[in-house]
Amino acid sequence: MSTLEHHKPKYTGKRYRLDKPELLAPAGNLEKLKFAIHYGADAVYIGGQKYGLRSNADNFSFEEMREGVEFAKKYGAKVFVATNIYAHNEDLEGIEEYLRNLYEAGISAIIAADPIIVDTAKRVVPNLEVHLSTQQSTINWQAVQYWKEEGLPRVVLGREASLEEIAEIKKHVDIEIEAFIHGAMCSSYSGRCVLSNHFTDRDSNRGGCCQSCRWKYDLFEDAREQTWISEEEAAEDRVLQQFQLGTTQVPLFAEEDNAFTMGSKDLCMIQNVPDLIDVGVDSFKIEGRMKSIHYVATVVNAYRRAIDAYMADPDNYVLKPEWVEEINKAANRPLNTGFFYDTPDHEDHIYEPEEKAAPYDFAGLVMAYDAETGMATVQQRNHFKPGQEVEFFGPGDTFFKQVVGTLYDEDGSEIDAARHPLQLVKFKVDQPVQYFDMMRKKK
Amino acid sequence: MKADKPELLVPAGSVEEAVSFIKAGADAVLVGEDKYGMRLPGECSLDDIRRIAEFAHAHQAKVYVSINNLVSNELLAELEPYIQGLQEAGADAVQFGDPAVLRAAQKAAPEMALHWNAEMTSTNYATANYWGSKGASRVVAARELNMDEITGMIPNLQIEAEVQVHGITNIYHSKRALVASYMNHQGRPVEGNNLGKDRGLFLIEAERQDEKYPIYEDANGTHIMSSDDICILEDLHLLMEAGVHSFKIESLLKPTAYTIAVIKVYRQAIDAYAADPECYAFQESWMEQIRRLQDPERELSFGFYYKEQVY
Numbered sequence: 001m002s003t004l005e006h007h008k009p010k011y012t013g014k015r016y017r018l019d020k021p022e023l024l025a026p027a028g029n030l031e032k033l034k035f036a037i038h039y040g041a042d043a044v045y046i047g048g049q050k051y052g053l054r055s056n057a058d059n060f061s062f063e064e065m066r067e068g069v070e071f072a073k074k075y076g077a078k079v080f081v082a083t084n085i086y087a088h089n090e091d092l093e094g095i096e097e098y099l100r101n102l103y104e105a106g107i108s109a110i111i112a113a114d115p116i117i118v119d120t121a122k123r124v125v126p127n128l129e130v131h132l133s134t135q136q137s138t139i140n141w142q143a144v145q146y147w148k149e150e151g152l153p154r155v156v157l158g159r160e161a162s163l164e165e166i167a168e169i170k171k172h173v174d175i176e177i178e179a180f181i182h183g184a185m186c187s188s189y190s191g192r193c194v195l196s197n198h199f200t201d202r203d204s205n206r207g208g209c210c211q212s213c214r215w216k217y218d219l220f221e222d223a224r225e226q227t228w229i230s231e232e233e234a235a236e237d238r239v240l241q242q243f244q245l246g247t248t249q250v251p252l253f254a255e256e257d258n259a260f261t262m263g264s265k266d267l268c269m270i271q272n273v274p275d276l277i278d279v280g281v282d283s284f285k286i287e288g289r290m291k292s293i294h295y296v297a298t299v300v301n302a303y304r305r306a307i308d309a310y311m312a313d314p315d316n317y318v319l320k321p322e323w324v325e326e327i328n329k330a331a332n333r334p335l336n337t338g339f340f341y342d343t344p345d346h347e348d349h350i351y352e353p354e355e356k357a358a359p360y361d362f363a364g365l366v367m368a369y370d371a372e373t374g375m376a377t378v379q380q381r382n383h384f385k386p387g388q389e390v391e392f393f394g395p396g397d398t399f400f401k402q403v404v405g406t407l408y409d410e411d412g413s414e415i416d417a418a419r420h421p422l423q424l425v426k427f428k429v430d431q432p433v434q435y436f437d438m439m440r441k442k443k
Numbered sequence: 444m445k446a447d448k449p450e451l452l453v454p455a456g457s458v459e460e461a462v463s464f465i466k467a468g469a470d471a472v473l474v475g476e477d478k479y480g481m482r483l484p485g486e487c488s489l490d491d492i493r494r495i496a497e498f499a500h501a502h503q504a505k506v507y508v509s510i511n512n513l514v515s516n517e518l519l520a521e522l523e524p525y526i527q528g529l530q531e532a533g534a535d536a537v538q539f540g541d542p543a544v545l546r547a548a549q550k551a552a553p554e555m556a557l558h559w560n561a562e563m564t565s566t567n568y569a570t571a572n573y574w575g576s577k578g579a580s581r582v583v584a585a586r587e588l589n590m591d592e593i594t595g596m597i598p599n600l601q602i603e604a605e606v607q608v609h610g611i612t613n614i615y616h617s618k619r620a621l622v623a624s625y626m627n628h629q630g631r632p633v634e635g636n637n638l639g640k641d642r643g644l645f646l647i648e649a650e651r652q653d654e655k656y657p658i659y660e661d662a663n664g665t666h667i668m669s670s671d672d673i674c675i676l677e678d679l680h681l682l683m684e685a686g687v688h689s690f691k692i693e694s695l696l697k698p699t700a701y702t703i704a705v706i707k708v709y710r711q712a713i714d715a716y717a718a719d720p721e722c723y724a725f726q727e728s729w730m731e732q733i734r735r736l737q738d739p740e741r742e743l744s745f746g747f748y749y750k751e752q753v754y
Contacts, residue, residue: 087570088588114566114567115574116569116573119573139514139515140514143514169516191563191564192564193563194563197747199651201751203587205564217646219658221642252644262619339618343618346624348624
């Protein structure tokens with residue numbers, strides 16, 4: 001079992017790297033990109049208009065990519081683009097042009113699964129880094145070695161790789177290893193699931209996944225006595241009859257039981273950051289290009305602080321409870337530690353009816369702060385009104401709670417609530433805030 | 444004018460099955476062990492493979508061995524000795540998905556033919572040619588491709604293509620023990636944890652009450668299988684015209700007698716086409732021979748051959 005509540009023995013492998021790992025965050029659009037980077041991501045990954053696996057996300061145009069890259073540069077951060085479909089014949093035309101456009105937009109790396117995209121990138125844009133996608137489900141060091149020899153500087157491992165297996169891979173191959181450390185997980189080997197194709201005619205390996213693994217199923221045992229056809233029976237016409245007579249399906253559940261599902265709890269390694277660093281993971285990847293700004297900022301901020309704290313003083317590192325609390329405020333599902341310590345078991349799947357989403361709402365974004373009056377200008381992101389308790393937080397340890405006092409609109413007129421999306425409101429805050437700080441409230 | 448005959452390939456779970464499949468008309472059998480291979484109808488040791496190869500080679504048939512599971516660090520050291528053993532046993536080709544297997548085979552048995560099978564991720568001719576440039580001589584096409592994609596691949600391929608024409612397909616593969624986990628969650632752990640393919644387990648989704656999706660566990664995790672069986676017999680001539688090199692009949696989760704009957708039918712169709720492509724006509728009686736033995740709870744379908752998929 002690998003559920004968070006259980007105490008985990010600290011991984012005691014040798015530390016292979018002394019430099020800081022990269023914190024890599026998802027950015028579903030330009031705004032999310034800016035928040036992810038402002039809150040501490042060293043790199044973000046995004047999707048373009050083609051070849052990505054999130055056909056429902058509002059993916060980046062080349063123009064938006066350029067703007068994102070410009071923004072990232074100011075922070076010394078990088079932008080990667082996911083081009084991780086498994087291409088069909090019809091997708092092949094246009095890969096070269098698309099990759100050239102990515103390179104010209106200033107993208108630092110693509111994340112590719114299909115070897116033809118890897119190979120085309122090497123040929124057409126040799127200066128664009130190629131990272132092998134988790135969709136390849138790479139979990140052994142010789143496969144990693146193969147991709148290194150193919151010229152790849154980085155492999156994103158399959159989510160099935162344990163800490164021990166990662167250590168083994170790092171021991172044998174001098175290459176950057178990226179691992180998912182937080183977020184939703186395929187419960188299948190990535191790429192090895194076509195449930196969507198079968199249930200809804202949507203191609204999962206080209207971005208059409210409809211998450212059938214999270215649906216509910218009934219499990220039965222076929223108790224037909226005669227499922228084996230002998231050659232003699234096959235020669236006669238007794239076979240069909242036997243099939244029909246014997247048909248019985250025995251349910252392997254009682255009426256009050258939860259249904260069968262493949263749906264997994266979400267990955268969370270906030271309590272285990274030192275283990276990941278010690279074992280040599282070079283890039284800590286957070287899942288969730290479809291997740292909200294509030295989610296991305298909160299999760300990035302927590303891991304940023306944990307990584308910085310451990311790297312600054314590994315011997316006296318202490319996990320701060322508020323990092324875990326913060327993560328829980330943004331979490332959509334129960335959490336676990338995936339395959340890092342053990343193969344997931346019955347405590348790692350979500351059989352119970354799913355709880356409502358994250359317990360907190362993103363209520364407002366701080367646009368400006370007047371130090372003389374203590375008034376903040378806040379852009380409304382969810383309804384809030386005087387008398388409600390809210391939390392302000394920003395990059396690093398910026399955090400305080402207060403009750404919303406008198407609210408004013410832009411013209412200084414008093415209002416009874418911030419009702420309208422993106423409406424600018426002003427009110428007095430208890431501590432200094434700044435642009436990019438966020439305000440959340442309990443649902 | 445006579446046409447080149449495509450190969451008829453069938454996975455076999457034992458020496459007896461392999462022999463009976465070859466007698467029924469299979470040109471090649473696919474065998475192996477769960478430790479290295481994936482979703483085989485049964486396990487064949489090196490010694491079994493030696494016996495199968497002897498019989499096969501005496502009957503102008505071939506033996507391929509599946510090493511296409513997802514390879515862990517632990518298995519790496521065993522790959523080269525295993526492949527060497529396969530060569531000594533007389534195997535004609537090895538199926539691989541992981542580049543580690545490709546490398547191991549090239550070291551241990553440089554003459555061994557290599558078939559690239561990455562299951563649902565072998566989806567275009569250019570990637571197949573990429574693996575061809577690395578040493579593969581055949582691609583096993585994903586079952587999720589349609590007829591146009593398959594026939595469109597052939598003229599662009601520098602290597603052979605193998606296509607599944609009949610039987611069940613895998614639709615989900617996890618390393619997790621999902622059935623055992625579910626039973627444990629209910630507080631009814633399964634004695635001895637026998638959740639293998641002989642157990643007859645299946646799933647039903649709420650809105651698809653007529654569809655039964657077989658599910659089983661083995662050393663490689665949990666496998667969920669299609670609720671229907673592909674049968675492209677009616678349009679087999681399109682694949683033969685296109686020049687597909689190998690037709691696979693999947694025998695997994697089927698009684699041997701059923702598979703034998705299916706092999707005989709496809710054998711007739713292939714031979715009839717090869718003898719005279721112009722006069723070839725699909726025979727309804729062929730379908731009848733399959734329908735007689737078809738599990739009435741499993742539809743015979745065209746799989747993805749004529750399905751429009753979106754994303």
